[in-house]
Amino acid sequence: MGMDKPNVAENSAGVKKFSDLWRSRQTKGNNVSVIQDFMKRIERAFTQDKVFIGFITAGDPSLEASEEFVLALEKGGADLIELGIPFSDPIAEGPVIQAANVRALSAGVTVEKIFALVERLRLKTEIPLVFLTYFNPVFRYGCDAFFSRCQAAGVDGIIIPDLPFEEQAEVRSVAQTHSIALISLVAPTSEDRIAAIAAQSDGFLYIVSSLGVTGIRSEIKTDLESIITAARKHTKTPCVVGFGINTPEQAAVISRVARGVIVGSAIVNIIAQHGAQSAASLTEYAAKMKAALCSNQ
Secondary structure, X not given: OOOOOOOHHHXXXXXXHHHHHHHHHHOOOOOOOHHHHHHHHHXXXXXXXXXXXXXXXXXXXXXXXXXXXXXXXXXXXXXXXXXXOOXXXXXXXOHHHHXXXXXXXHOOOOHHHHHHHHHHHHOOOOOOEEEEOOHHHHHHHOHHHHHHHHHHHOOOEEEOOOOOHHHOHHHHHHHHHXXXXXXXXXXOOOHHHHHXXXXXXXXXXXXXXXXXXXXXXXXXXXXXXXXXXXXXXXXXXXXXXXOOOOOHHHHHHHOOOOOEEEEOHXXXXXXXXXXXXXXXXXXXXXXXXXXXXXXXX
């Protein structure tokens, strides 16, 4: 990946910019601290019965377009956005998101530029923003520096697919110090580990619908109800389902047992087809998925 090390001057400017925003809000009568607000954005999203989470690869096809796409998805009804940090070896991703990673990296996207994207978004929206990244970018940046930068920019949580639950303790401690939710995944193969994973969960539990990599699936055959029931015995953290979901019909069915769905490949596919002109299509797609999720209420 085009990994850049933290630039102290740039970081300091970013922190000051975001802090100034919050200081101006507090002078208008908002006395909630920055840290408290970080902790509550994801929680607030789940005050609704059903939650739609959209994923985009940051920088595909450009960072300017990604900024527009986040706002377009929110306009359509998305409640939370996952921002994928492009990586050269995304082992959990299928061909659609792999191609998006290539496009973003080819366009010169870096971690520092993605932090700047988040700072710009925080001037326009309070939608929860969660990074999806592999561990290498976090390790290269420096764990404490990375999560400190997340907090300063306005990131709410992180998903690290290649960080096993049994090896999360150190990273979780640093993330919590900076009020960043480390979101765990529960796979169909988790079985006896579900109780431990659920008990330590933060933000929301990402229930993986199918074995294999991400990608559009015509059918979801996993017994999701049993997995979610097992998790709920050990946590009140909301359970949402991802991997393969792409149609309103699938969302409606899954919403009967889960608090929401995560859609990645179908959204990234829209961006692959329409490029920088994807905003209207993304708003329309998000509206259909949100309506389907709420159809069982």
